Amino acid sequence: xxxxxxxxxxSFEALFRRFSRRVQQSGRLIQARKIRFFEPLPSKNRVRExxxxxxxxxxxxxxxxxxxQLVEEERGARRGPKKS
Numbered sequence: 001x002x003x004x005x006x007x008x009x010x011s012f013e014a015l016f017r018r019f020s021r022r023v024q025q026s027g028r029l030i031q032a033r034k035i036r037f038f039e040p041l042p043s044k045n046r047v048r049e050x051x052x053x054x055x056x057x058x059x060x061x062x063x064x065x066x067x068x069q070l071v072e073e074e075r076g077a078r079r080g081p082k083k084s
């Protein structure tokens with residue numbers, strides 16, 4: 001953490017400029033920008049569970065379509081009306 005204390009008769013602008021310079025030199029901003037959108041990779045178990053869940057959903061959907069419990073929609077039919 002950057003710690004800057006106001007000196008005697010120092011203006012706020014000078015204090016802020018000194019603070020900004022210290023933050024730049026510390027490299028904190030660069031590090032924060034690097035990891036801003038970082039998302040850790042999920043564990044193998046989590047990936048497997050997701051894949052199995054998708055397979056179950058797909059199989060259930062196919063079964064319902066074959067038995068007539070679910071009417072197959074055209075691709076993209078669920079999207080809203082087209083804007084012109």
